[in-house]
Amino acid sequence: MLSCTYCLTYAQSNGDVKEKSGNPLFEGWYADPEGAVFGDEYWIYPTYSADFDEQTYMDAFSSSDLVHWTKHPRVLSNENVSWVKRALWAPAVIQANGKYYFFFGANDIKNNEQEGGIGVAIADNPAGPFKDALGKPLIGEIVNGAQPIDQFVFRDDDGQYYMYYGGWGHCNMVKLASDLLSLVPFDDGTLYKEVTPENYVEGPFMLKRNGKYYFMWSEGGWGGPDYCVAYAISDSPFGPFKREGKILQQDPSIATGAGHHSVIKGSGKDEWYIIYHRRPLDETAANSRVTCIDRLYFDEDGFIKPVKMTFEGVEPSPLKK
Numbered sequence: 001m002l003s004c005t006y007c008l009t010y011a012q013s014n015g016d017v018k019e020k021s022g023n024p025l026f027e028g029w030y031a032d033p034e035g036a037v038f039g040d041e042y043w044i045y046p047t048y049s050a051d052f053d054e055q056t057y058m059d060a061f062s063s064s065d066l067v068h069w070t071k072h073p074r075v076l077s078n079e080n081v082s083w084v085k086r087a088l089w090a091p092a093v094i095q096a097n098g099k100y101y102f103f104f105g106a107n108d109i110k111n112n113e114q115e116g117g118i119g120v121a122i123a124d125n126p127a128g129p130f131k132d133a134l135g136k137p138l139i140g141e142i143v144n145g146a147q148p149i150d151q152f153v154f155r156d157d158d159g160q161y162y163m164y165y166g167g168w169g170h171c172n173m174v175k176l177a178s179d180l181l182s183l184v185p186f187d188d189g190t191l192y193k194e195v196t197p198e199n200y201v202e203g204p205f206m207l208k209r210n211g212k213y214y215f216m217w218s219e220g221g222w223g224g225p226d227y228c229v230a231y232a233i234s235d236s237p238f239g240p241f242k243r244e245g246k247i248l249q250q251d252p253s254i255a256t257g258a259g260h261h262s263v264i265k266g267s268g269k270d271e272w273y274i275i276y277h278r279r280p281l282d283e284t285a286a287n288s289r290v291t292c293i294d295r296l297y298f299d300e301d302g303f304i305k306p307v308k309m310t311f312e313g314v315e316p317s318p319l320k321k
């Protein structure tokens with residue numbers, strides 16, 4: 001376990017000393033964090049935020065309580081995915097079919113002649129090592145103007161898996177086969193549906209709560225201070241996704257460039273956390289991004305309240321009772 005350098009202790013009014021996670025959650029430049037809950041453990045899979053040519057592997061972090069985090073180095077690397085050369089970005093990891101599926105973007109392709117895009121690797125446990133499942137990208141071309149990066153895999157209540165993805169201001173969704181290794185056509189025979197909301201740039205995320213689909217995404221440029229997260233609410237996984245407003249953005253007293261997030265549920269009823277990256281106030285370099293966590297609340301009408309970024313982070317929320 002990492003020492004608690006990154007936790008904070010605080011005294012309650014009754015004198016009891018408690019710990020909070022602190023923000024950032026762990027040391028190092030890490031962006032695009034994908035949170036997941038596997039059994040009694042929380043996991044975070046971030047991008048290693050460095051020069052694109054150095055982004056040839058990914059680390060992961062696990063915790064039993066959201067406060068103490070264990071680092072798992074190099075759960076995915078180009079040693080196990082031969083076509084990955086650089087720019088390994090934005091994991092999406094899910095448990096299905098008795099295995100763990102690790103989706104990623106790689107190579108930052110700019111046209112359909114270049115090799116790269118969204119790939120998938122499989123392991124028997126969440127710490128990997130994840131190995132390439134296909135020997136090639138699952139999505140290796142630019143469709144509807146969407147760069148094939150920033151995938152998020154969503155399982156609807158009927159068991160159907162959808163993947164939302166896309167950079168360059170365009171978001172597509174696709175339907176995944178039950179083995180998660182190929183695309184299947186929608187009822188109208190098409191493989192790709194563009195679902196881009198207003199202001200969308202990249203980093204899509206989907207959450208279902210009380211029968212409503214909460215679609216979220218990042219806006220602005222990730223290298224600058226204005227990067228932020230907005231959302232829409234829909235009755236269907238296919239949209240339409242009408243923009244409601246921003247839920248996460250820079251705070252001049254805390255950090256800039258807050259975006260590319262995910263959301264996980266804690267141990268309590270309707271207890272939600274947003275996991276995201278942000279840039280410390282004394283940093284301006286694009287890749288100076290750290291992974292943080294804060295509470296995410298819904299109001300009584302089901303709208304998401306703006307997130308208050310903190311340095312303290314969150315209290316323990318152990319999954320194991």
Ligand code: FUB
Nearest residue numbers: 047089090202203222260
């Ligand atoms: O970290 C690399 C890229 O930066 C991601 O793919 C984008 O979403 C942005 O966060």
